[in-house]
Structures are given as structure tokens and as C-alpha cells.
Amino acid sequence: MQTVLHANRGGIDLDATLGCGQTFQWYRAIDGGWKGVADGAPLLVRQEGDALRCESPLPEERIRRYFRLNDDLEAIYATFPKDEPLRDAVSQFRGMRIIQQDLWECLVSFICATNANIPRIHGMIAALCRAYGAEIAYGLHAYPTPEALARATESDLGALGLGYRAAYLVESAREVAEGRFDLQAFPSGDYRSDHQRLLSLAGVGPKVADCVCLFSLGWLKAVPVDTWVRRMVQERAPSLKRYSDMGDFVRDWLGPFAGYGQQYLFHYERTRAGRTC
DNA sequence: AGCCAGGTTGCGG
């Protein structure tokens, strides 16, 4: 079915939202829109001003939640510091929204994302979905379920070019498929608790756990400290070394929506450095 | 060609 969904204050910048490195299985459609998978279902979406024209079997509320269309971006921007890099980033990508992805999809994405660049992450996940994900529309594959990946072997996934991530993915898939790790327990209501529990999965360290907290669990204060964020922190606080200290520094710097601010800075720095994907 | 990439792990101090 087709629907038009209007974004809350701040509008929507769909290209930035889908292209800023928080999700990796969206493709530009011929009409200038995007096609992809949201919560396991196919979704065609095109921006029309401050609204999204969508075609999907998903109910409207699921799509609104996926794109966080109810977030009041103007209110969030108002909490940001007046620092120059962030002001530039916000003016350049006004309307970019943190999205709220399915937990397992998000885990798969960011376990694969470790120590790889964004174009390569696209390729790895595309190969994974083609090989192990159900075809849910013409040419469009869903993410593989935990059960499907649990049946694979490390060398099966290695053949897809995942490198050492293959072993982590199979191990974590088995933890979930065999009931030792309960996805339904998230979110718990406490950011620290969610973050710590995610660390027990193979291939999930503090940074991946923060990506999941921010991009799936809705913890807008979660700050994934990757190489780009680390560089920005070390320009301002060269003495900081520990992951948790750098995260706390960014939360202190950017405020209660630090995860949102971090994403604007991340995308700004990366595109400024010449990256286009 | 060589460095870098949305890091994590397992080791020794």
C-alpha cells in the first residue's frame, strides 16, 4: 500500500538519513527514491518536501518508527552547543534522522562493520543477504535470520569476503538461535544495562554495542566512538584514551542527544574528507 | 604499493 508520512519539526533529509552510515542495505531507485528492507519487509520510499511517500506492506506506524519521524529535530538542535563544526553539520544535513532498525539486523550490520570502510560494509551485507536472506521482493533480500546464519559455517561466510568477522557472526547467531541470548530482553529501560549485555556477544565490543544502542534501541545519548569520532575527541581532549572516557566526553560536549550530534559530526567529517558513500 | 577502515579479541605486564 502507499502512504504519505509527514515528518515532525526539522523535516526529513532522506538522502542523508539513508546515506550517513547508519544502515547499509538501501539502494537508489530509478525515480530518485530509495528501495530497501525495513524490519524485514520491502519498502520503497521517496522524499516529497518534509514528507515521505512510501510503498510497503508495513503499517504506517512501523515506518514512522523506523525513520523516527516523530522526533522533534528543532528541539534536539536547540540542545546542541554552538560549536562551529556542529552548526555547519546541522545546516548541511538538516532533517537527517537517526533511524530505529530491527535489533538483529543492526547487530549483523555492525558486527560486519568492524574495521571496514562503508563501501565494503555495503558489499559484505549484500552478499550475506543474497546468500542467506529470503527474497522478499524482486531482487530484494531480507537480512538472514539468526537460524539461517547459525546453520552456516565459518568458512561458508568467509567465502563471502567477511574475513575474521565470519566466526563472530556464526557464533553470535548460534547464541541467539539456541536461546542463550534473548533479543526480546531489549531495550531494558537502562542504557548502561543494554550496552553491557550486548558485550557478551561475539564480535560485539563497546563501539558496536553503542551503534546498536543508538540505531536500534533508541538510546539517543549513545555515542559510538569509531576512528572518526576518536580523532575529533583527541583534537579537543588529547589526554583521553579509554573508550568510556571518550564517550563521556562527547556526551558532556554535545548534551542529552549526543548520539544525534555525533552522527551529524561523523557524516560531516567523512563527506568533508571526500567520501561520497 | 601501502595505508586505512563506524574494532574486537586474547595475550602479557
Next chain:
DNA sequence: CCGCAACATGGC
């Protein structure tokens, strides 16, 4: 707790 090397591979 800390620092550090190994890890597998492709993009640029």
C-alpha cells in the same frame, strides 16, 4: 586494569 599485536580483506 592497561597496552598491544593479530586478525582478513577491499577501497582508495
